[in-house]
Amino acid sequence: MTEDIILKLEGITKIFPGVRALDRVHFELRRGEVHALMGENGAGKSTFIKVITGVHAAEEGKMYLDGREVHFRGPGDARDAGIAAVYQHPTSYPELSVTENIFIGHQLSRGGIIQWDEMNKRAEELLAGLHAGFRVTEEMGALSVAQQQMVEIAKALSMNARIIILDEPTAALSRTESEELYHIVDQLRESGISVIFISHRMEDMYRLANRVTVFRDSRYIGTYEVDKIPESDLIKAMVGREITDMYPKPEVKPGKELLRLEKLSRTGYFEDVSLHVRAGEIVGLTGLVGAGRTEVMEAACGITRADSGRVYLEGRELTIRRPADAMKAGLILLPEDRQKQGLILSWGLGRNVTLPIRRELAKGGVFNDEKKEREIAKKHLEEVDTKAVSIFDPVSFLSGGNQQKVVVAKALAQKNMKVIVMDEPTKGVDVGAKAEIYMIMGELAGRGYGILMISSEMPETLGMCDRIYVMCKGRVTGCLSRGEVTQEEILSLAMEKSAGWKEERG
Amino acid sequence: MAGKSGRAISAAPKDGLRSRILSWEGALVLIFLAVQIFGVSISPNYNFTNVLREMPKYLAEIFMLFGMACILILGDIDISVGSIVCLSATMACFAGNAGAPFPVVVLVCLGIGLLCGMVNGFLAIKLQELPTMIITLGTQIIFRGIAEVTLKSGGSVSMEDVAGLMQMGKKLGPFPLSLFFVVLTAVIFSVLLNRTVFGRELYAVGANKTAAYYAGIEVQKDRFICYSLLGGLAGVCGIFLLASLYGANTTTGSGFEMEVIAMCVFGGIATTGGKGNLTGAFIAAFVIVCIRIALGQRNINTQLILVIIGAMLIISVLLPTISNGLRAKKQKR
Numbered sequence: 001m002t003e004d005i006i007l008k009l010e011g012i013t014k015i016f017p018g019v020r021a022l023d024r025v026h027f028e029l030r031r032g033e034v035h036a037l038m039g040e041n042g043a044g045k046s047t048f049i050k051v052i053t054g055v056h057a058a059e060e061g062k063m064y065l066d067g068r069e070v071h072f073r074g075p076g077d078a079r080d081a082g083i084a085a086v087y088q089h090p091t092s093y094p095e096l097s098v099t100e101n102i103f104i105g106h107q108l109s110r111g112g113i114i115q116w117d118e119m120n121k122r123a124e125e126l127l128a129g130l131h132a133g134f135r136v137t138e139e140m141g142a143l144s145v146a147q148q149q150m151v152e153i154a155k156a157l158s159m160n161a162r163i164i165i166l167d168e169p170t171a172a173l174s175r176t177e178s179e180e181l182y183h184i185v186d187q188l189r190e191s192g193i194s195v196i197f198i199s200h201r202m203e204d205m206y207r208l209a210n211r212v213t214v215f216r217d218s219r220y221i222g223t224y225e226v227d228k229i230p231e232s233d234l235i236k237a238m239v240g241r242e243i244t245d246m247y248p249k250p251e252v253k254p255g256k257e258l259l260r261l262e263k264l265s266r267t268g269y270f271e272d273v274s275l276h277v278r279a280g281e282i283v284g285l286t287g288l289v290g291a292g293r294t295e296v297m298e299a300a301c302g303i304t305r306a307d308s309g310r311v312y313l314e315g316r317e318l319t320i321r322r323p324a325d326a327m328k329a330g331l332i333l334l335p336e337d338r339q340k341q342g343l344i345l346s347w348g349l350g351r352n353v354t355l356p357i358r359r360e361l362a363k364g365g366v367f368n369d370e371k372k373e374r375e376i377a378k379k380h381l382e383e384v385d386t387k388a389v390s391i392f393d394p395v396s397f398l399s400g401g402n403q404q405k406v407v408v409a410k411a412l413a414q415k416n417m418k419v420i421v422m423d424e425p426t427k428g429v430d431v432g433a434k435a436e437i438y439m440i441m442g443e444l445a446g447r448g449y450g451i452l453m454i455s456s457e458m459p460e461t462l463g464m465c466d467r468i469y470v471m472c473k474g475r476v477t478g479c480l481s482r483g484e485v486t487q488e489e490i491l492s493l494a495m496e497k498s499a500g501w502k503e504e505r506g
Numbered sequence: 507m508a509g510k511s512g513r514a515i516s517a518a519p520k521d522g523l524r525s526r527i528l529s530w531e532g533a534l535v536l537i538f539l540a541v542q543i544f545g546v547s548i549s550p551n552y553n554f555t556n557v558l559r560e561m562p563k564y565l566a567e568i569f570m571l572f573g574m575a576c577i578l579i580l581g582d583i584d585i586s587v588g589s590i591v592c593l594s595a596t597m598a599c600f601a602g603n604a605g606a607p608f609p610v611v612v613l614v615c616l617g618i619g620l621l622c623g624m625v626n627g628f629l630a631i632k633l634q635e636l637p638t639m640i641i642t643l644g645t646q647i648i649f650r651g652i653a654e655v656t657l658k659s660g661g662s663v664s665m666e667d668v669a670g671l672m673q674m675g676k677k678l679g680p681f682p683l684s685l686f687f688v689v690l691t692a693v694i695f696s697v698l699l700n701r702t703v704f705g706r707e708l709y710a711v712g713a714n715k716t717a718a719y720y721a722g723i724e725v726q727k728d729r730f731i732c733y734s735l736l737g738g739l740a741g742v743c744g745i746f747l748l749a750s751l752y753g754a755n756t757t758t759g760s761g762f763e764m765e766v767i768a769m770c771v772f773g774g775i776a777t778t779g780g781k782g783n784l785t786g787a788f789i790a791a792f793v794i795v796c797i798r799i800a801l802g803q804r805n806i807n808t809q810l811i812l813v814i815i816g817a818m819l820i821i822s823v824l825l826p827t828i829s830n831g832l833r834a835k836k837q838k839r
Contacts, residue, residue: 303720324722335720344714346780350517355710355721362703370519378517390516410721 004031005067006194007052007083007163012061014047021047022058025220027213029163034185034195036209036226039238040430041399043215045198049165052196053085054078084156088168092148094141099123101140102155126154130184146177153184164188166197170204171428174289175456182207200430201457202231214238239432246435247463249482250442254466255279257315258450259331259419261300264309269295270474273309277419277450282441284465285454287494292474293454294336297421301333302326313418327356330418334407336427336454342407343395350377350391353409380409384440401433408440419450426460438464458487470494530774530825534789541793545800552800555680560802562675562682564795566746567591567759569688570766572695573623573736575787578770579699580732581712581779586626586642587766589649590740591759594618595747596653599663599754608670615748616741622649623737627730634726646763654756662755665748674749684746691739696784708732712779768815769794772822794818 007029014022022044029035037045050056052063054072063070065081072078092101099116102123108115123136132150134143140151149169156164166185170178185208188195199205205212205226212229214221214237221237236242260276270292277283285293299306302320311318313329320326323333335341343352354361354373361369361376377391384405388398395406404425411420422441426434441464445451455461461468468485470478470493478493545552570587577584598615606614622645629641657663665671676683699705710718711725719725740759747758767777773790775782794815801811 322722322724323720324724327722333720340714341716341720344710344717344780346713347710349515351706355706355718355723358703358706366703367701368703368706374517374519378515381515382513385513386515387513388515390518390520392516392520 005029006031006065008064008067009052010062010064012048012051012058012063014044014051014056014058020218022051023218024061025215025218026223027220028223029194029196030210031194032189032192033210034189034197034208036205036212037196037198037215038200038205038212038234039215039221040432041401042217043238044218045215046167048215049085049167049196049198052078052163052165053083079159079161082160082162083165084159084161084163085165085167086149086152086156086169088171092140092151094139096140097137098127098134098140098143098151099136101151102126102136102158104155106159122158123154126157127151129157130154130187144177145172146174146180149173149181150184153188161193163194163196166195168198168200168428170199170201176288178204200428202234202459216240235431238430239435243432243435246438247460248435248439248442249282249464250446252280252445254281255448258313259300259452260312260315261296262310262312264296264299264306264311266295266299266304266306269299270471273471273474273476275469275476275479277452279418279448279450280445281466282445282451282453282464284461284468285452285471286456286458286461286468286490287471287477289456291471291494293471294423295474296471297333297423297452297454300326301331301421303333327414328416330414330416331421332356332411332414332417332419333421334404334411334423334425336423338400338403338407342410343403345396346394348390348392349381349386349388349395349398349406350374352395352406353377353380353391353413356410357414376413377409380412381406383412384408385436399430399433400428401430401436404429404433404437405440408437408444412444417449419452420444421452421454423454424456425453426455426457434460458490461490462487531783531786531789534773534786534793538789538793538796541796541800545796545803549800549803551803556803557796557799558680558682558685560799561795562684562746562750564798565682565684565688566743566750567762567766568769568791568795569691569739569742569746570736570762571769571787571791572691572784573732573739574763574766575695575770575773575775575782575784576699576708576732577736578767578775578777579708579712579779579782580729581715582630582638582729582732583767583777584626584642584733584736585639585763585767586622586646586649587736587740587743588759588762588764589646589653590619590622590737591744591747591762592754592756593622593649593653593656594741595744595754595758596656596663598744598748599665600656602668602671603663603666606668608668611668611671612745615744616738619741619744620734620738623734623740624730626737627733630733631726631730650756650760653754653758657754657756662753664753671749671752674746684749687742687746691742692784692788696788699784704728704731709780712781714780765794768819772819774822 005028009025009027012022012025025044025048039045047056051058054075054077070081093104099120103119108119120136127136130150130153132147134147140148153164169181173181185195209226211223212226213223216238255278257276257278262274264273265271273296287293298304300311302323302325305321311320313331318329326332339345350373354377358368359365361372363369374391381388381391386405386409387402395403398406411417426437429437438460441451453465462485466482468480468490469476470490472494480489574584594615597618598611601614602611626642626645630638633641674683678686699708707723707728710721710723711728715725769791770787771777773782773787775787797814798811
């Protein structure tokens with residue numbers, strides 16, 4: 001490839017009060033290249049993107065566009081120069097139509113009158129180019145996240161963007177949706193547009209990127225050709241140490257059966273779901289997004305109610321009407337959306353940990369025992385090795401990985417806990433913290449907890465689970481044992497075409 | 507995994523004194539003192555004895571402050587309480603005039619209040635998709651409507667002497683009896699909010715309803731209890747109002763809901779839920795009462811008093827935004 005550099009940044013330093021967010025960072029983007037930007041949370045990727053898009057002004061360093069030095073005074077300058085960013089959660093106007101969202105801020109008008117027909121036509125052309133299957137008159141809020149991202153990309157194209165930045169584009173997408181996004185990025189590349197994308201998923205990088213640049217601790221580590229660097233070297237570059245075993249799955253001999261779901265059904269969500277988890281076992285529950293995995297466990301754990309079916313814990317049938325019932329019995333769901341469902345972000349770590357056991361700790365069941373609460377919170381937060389200064393630190397200050405640890409500590413603080421259901425435990429968590437969470441899962445299994453992990457990530461499902469249940473369209477389509485499973489097998493069970501159901505007991 | 511890194515997390519509570527003085531409650535104490543100086547400087551009659559003498563007519567509505575604080579901390583709102591006061595006072599009047607003894611009159615007033623609160627609570631948990639502002643707007647109209655129907659064309663009812671009710675307007679030394687009840691209720695609710703599991707739950711629900719539910723809190727039960735409590739306190743307000751007014755009419759309690767909400771917000775309780783405390787609201791209530799008494803003594807008309815209180819409210823809500831803005835500016839430099 002010829003050295004056709006469209007964007008180049010040299011020695012960029014960005015200082016926030018007390019923090020050096022970027023320290024003499026370099027970056028180089030070729031024309032028509034897909035360039036991945038990787039690194040752990042807090043490595044400085046987002047700040048760097050904001051420097052490129054003119055949101056932040058760098059204290060030091062130079063930026064060249066087409067070989068000429070540029071200074072962006074604001075996002076408007078970057079946009080005029082042909083740089084556009086699409087974020088993980090599109091920042092759109094849900095009540096407005098697709099057309100309006102595409103042309104917001106640069107409506108086509110003649111004499112102050114908005115040219116609707118022309119705008120709709122242009123929008124249709126743009127979306128047709130992206131093979132979008134929805135109409136321009138639809139309300140933005142009615143679209144899926146993937147479709148909204150398409151609109152954002154169309155918006156970037158409508159402004160003649162030459163450089164498009166995608167910030168964690170696949171984080172909220174299902175597998176098929178990710179696949180669609182890959183196609184779009186391929187198309188962009190073919191039409192000569194340069195793409196920078198940030199992602200925690202190795203899969204995205206291998207599928208899309210020509211080159212990858214790694215940041216660590218606000219510093220530039222290196223730029224590599226994707227097909228020339230082994231994965232372990234890349235992880236080492238990101239984390240700064242060698243992770244010898246990403247999936248430290250301990251060999252635990254499964255004990256007695258803890259959780260059993262029998263023919264659990266909820267109309268419109270899932271049907272006849274039966275599964276079981278034994279002590280010391282890590283059981284995976286996988287399938288495409290929307291297959292009903294979360295819904296099954298929500299019903300089992302009392303968040304919602306099943307229409308029919310039974311839930312047994314240690315052979316005893318449970319009557320679960322609300323989350324408190326499930327927790328009392330020894331079954332807890334650590335939800336996928338930590339920030340909305342799992343934690344009270346404005347509260348300190350400690351209070352979050354002891355919230356479910358507030359009543360057991362209270363004097364006479366009425367008055368809070370703050371001293372005992374502090375001791376228990378400290379003990380369990382240290383047990384999972386949370387990186388924090390004080391149990392009074394607000395949870396919102398923590399990284400995704402540490403927030404997940406707080407959620408785990410919340411489960412451990414409940415003495416009678418037997419089965420821990422973790423829904424996408426490593427979502428939004430960087431690679432170093434992921435390894436730590438897997439280690440915690442392994443240790444918990446070793447202690448005799450039954451772990452059920454709902455996950456869309458194939459590598460962790462294959463790496464950590466003793467048995468894997470696969471769901472498709474609200475039904476369990478198979479149960480596969482560790483060691484005999486391939487990614488293809490899981491995928492074919494997760495896809496609609498698989499009719500039969502397969503069981504291999506280990 | 508235990509102690510793998512040996513990293514210790516501090517569990518020592520932070521020293522609260524400094525932060526408490528610098529908090530909004532600290533500022534409210536200063537504002538309260540400033541209002542006293544303001545009162546003395548504009549009115550020659552503004553002194554301890556006179557303020558206490560005029561206080562009872564403003565005290566009744568403060569009972570509802572505590573229930574409203576709970577509702578706001580939950581992230582809900584109840585604008586029907588003024589109408590509940592009207593309905594419960596009206597019914598109590600009729601009961602008294604029908605010859606019911608004092609305890610029965612009190613029970614009727616409390617009971618009607620509690621019942622109305624339970625109706626609000628029931629609707630709030632059954633119609634979760636509706637904003638509680640709209641639900642209680644509906645019940646506000648309904649409750650006052652029932653009172654108006656009961657009052658018929660005259661639109662008012664006078665309370666004939668009921669032994670005991672007179673006693674409630676009495677004083678203990680220089681202090682009106684109702685002040686003792688207000689302080690007692692404040693202590694009870696302060697303990698409830700700050701020291702009990704129930705209080706913790708209310709803050710949790712207000713801060714993040716979904717996470718609170720996942721953590722095993724019975725969100726809807728707590729909401730129902732709070733609405734009922736507030737209804738009961740509106741009944742208490744009704745009793746003390748009767749003790750000083752000896753009657754009820756179609757406008758009894760009108761506007762109380764907004765005054766009580768204003769006191770809470772001025773006291774630092776966020777209408778978005780999960781934030782603020784009773785101490786702030788309690789001091790704020792007395793700041794407003796003292797301003798009213800001072801301006802009232804100068805015969806400044808009530809409409810102007812409303813303008814002043816409204817302006818104070820907006821400034822108090824804006825203050826955190828302004829101070830954050832200043833801090834950000836300072837950091838930039």
